[in-house]
Amino acid sequence: MTTPGKTRVAIVFGGRSTEHAISCVSAGSIISALDPDEFDVVPIGITRAGQWVLTNGDPAQLAITDRKLPEITAAAGAAVVLPADPTGRSLMVLDPADAADRGLTLRDPALAADGGLTVLDPAEAPRALAGIDVVFPVLHGAYGEDGTIQGLLEMAGIPYVGANVFASAAGMDKEFTKKLAVAEGIPTGPYAVLRSGVSLSAADKERLGLPVFVKPSRAGSSYGISKVTDWADLDAAVAAARQVDPKVLVEAAIVGREIECGVLEGEAGGGPEASLLAEIRVVDHEFYDFEAKYLDGCEYDIPADLPDHVVRQVQDYACRTFTALDCAGLARVDFFVTPELDVYLNEINTMPGFTATSMFPQMWAATGLEYPKLVNRLIRTAQRRGTGLH
Incomplete structure (x- = not known):
C-alpha cells in the first residue's frame, strides 16, 4: 500500500521498440537511485509484445x-493495465492471485539499503497500486x-517525467526535429528523407x-544506422534502416567532433538550463554505433575541450x-x-539513456547535480507541471 507522506512513482520500462534492453538498464539505475524515505516504487515492465507486467524491480536483473x-x-510478474480514467490514477492488476503464483515481489523501501525485497500480498494488489502520483516512463524509441505513452x-x-505528446513525437522523428530547428535558425547538415517506397x-x-549516413527516421541507440561510402551499397543500407522504420534519412557526413549537451526544464518558471558539454570519442569503431555506446565503451571528455x-553557442x-x-x-x-x-x-533525445554512466546524468553530475538529485528533480518537476495544456 502507499506509505503516508511518500510519493508513489511508477517506473515504466522495457517496451516494444528496438531499444527495449537499454530502457531496462536505465530503469534499474533509476530504481537504485530513488530515496526510500521519499518514494514508494512500482516497477512496471512492458514486454516486446506490449504486455504490461508488475516486476520485482531488481536492478541486478535489469x-x-x-x-x-x-x-x-510475460513471466516477470502479474499483468497490469492503466485505465484511461483521470479520476482514479490507478493501475489495475488483472489477476491479483497470479502474483503469488509467480512469486511476485515489490521493492521494500525499508530494506532498500541492503537490496531486500518483500512479497506482495495478492489481496493487497489492487489497493497497493492505487493512487500513482507520478510516472517515470523510462522508455526509449x-x-x-514518441508520444504514445504520453x-x-x-x-x-497522471503526471509523468519528460516531454509532452507533441514534443515527444517531434523529437522522435529526426525529419521534424530538423525542420523545427531550421525554423528556429539552428543549423543542420544536408539530408534527404526517403518515405516508404522512395x-x-x-x-x-x-x-x-x-560518405552518407543512412538511418531510421524514428529510432535511437544507433539501431539500423549504416555508413555508406559507395553508392552501390546504398540500397542495402536503406533496407537495413527500413527494418526499423519505413521512413529513412540519408544524411551527408559532417566531419567534426561529436558534442552532447544536457538540458533540464528550468525551476520556478525559468527557462531551460544547459549542462556542461561532453565530447564523445569513438574507439575501435567506424562511428558511434550501438556496440560503441553500450558494449565496448567509448572515451569521453566532460567538459568538452x-x-x-x-561552448556558449x-x-x-x-x-x-x-x-x-x-x-x-x-x-x-x-x-x-x-x-x-x-x-x-x-538530433535531440527527449528520454536519453539514464544509467548512472550515461552521458546525460554524467554531464549534469559534472555540472553539480548528482544522479540521485537529478532523478528527484525530474520527478518533482513532473509533479509540479501536472498534465494538460501549459
Missing part, C-alpha cells in the same frame, strides 16, 4: 551482464519516447556527396532546440562541431 541484454517477459498518461491524468534521387546523391564561445542551440520542440523535463541534444568550429545540430 543490467547488462556478460554482454547479455536484459529483457522483460517507438511506443514510449498520450495515455494525459488521458489517465529511393534517393540522382540530384540528392550529387547534393549530399559521399572547446573555446568558451563555442552549443548551449544556446541546445536550449533553443528544447524550446522550439516545446520540450519539458529533460532532453539530451547532440551536435557536430567542425574543425572550423561551426556547430550543427544532429
Whole structure:
C-alpha cells in the first residue's frame, strides 16, 4: 500500500521498440537511485509484445551482464493495465492471485539499503497500486519516447517525467526535429528523407556527396544506422534502416567532433538550463554505433575541450532546440562541431539513456547535480507541471 507522506512513482520500462534492453538498464539505475524515505516504487515492465507486467524491480536483473541484454517477459510478474480514467490514477492488476503464483515481489523501501525485497500480498494488489502520483516512463524509441505513452498518461491524468505528446513525437522523428530547428535558425547538415517506397534521387546523391549516413527516421541507440561510402551499397543500407522504420534519412557526413549537451526544464518558471558539454570519442569503431555506446565503451571528455564561445553557442542551440520542440523535463541534444568550429545540430533525445554512466546524468553530475538529485528533480518537476495544456 502507499506509505503516508511518500510519493508513489511508477517506473515504466522495457517496451516494444528496438531499444527495449537499454530502457531496462536505465530503469534499474533509476530504481537504485530513488530515496526510500521519499518514494514508494512500482516497477512496471512492458514486454516486446506490449504486455504490461508488475516486476520485482531488481536492478541486478535489469543490467547488462556478460554482454547479455536484459529483457522483460510475460513471466516477470502479474499483468497490469492503466485505465484511461483521470479520476482514479490507478493501475489495475488483472489477476491479483497470479502474483503469488509467480512469486511476485515489490521493492521494500525499508530494506532498500541492503537490496531486500518483500512479497506482495495478492489481496493487497489492487489497493497497493492505487493512487500513482507520478510516472517515470523510462522508455526509449517507438511506443514510449514518441508520444504514445504520453498520450495515455494525459488521458489517465497522471503526471509523468519528460516531454509532452507533441514534443515527444517531434523529437522522435529526426525529419521534424530538423525542420523545427531550421525554423528556429539552428543549423543542420544536408539530408534527404526517403518515405516508404522512395529511393534517393540522382540530384540528392550529387547534393549530399559521399560518405552518407543512412538511418531510421524514428529510432535511437544507433539501431539500423549504416555508413555508406559507395553508392552501390546504398540500397542495402536503406533496407537495413527500413527494418526499423519505413521512413529513412540519408544524411551527408559532417566531419567534426561529436558534442552532447544536457538540458533540464528550468525551476520556478525559468527557462531551460544547459549542462556542461561532453565530447564523445569513438574507439575501435567506424562511428558511434550501438556496440560503441553500450558494449565496448567509448572515451569521453566532460567538459568538452572547446573555446568558451563555442561552448556558449552549443548551449544556446541546445536550449533553443528544447524550446522550439516545446520540450519539458529533460532532453539530451547532440551536435557536430567542425574543425572550423561551426556547430550543427544532429538530433535531440527527449528520454536519453539514464544509467548512472550515461552521458546525460554524467554531464549534469559534472555540472553539480548528482544522479540521485537529478532523478528527484525530474520527478518533482513532473509533479509540479501536472498534465494538460501549459
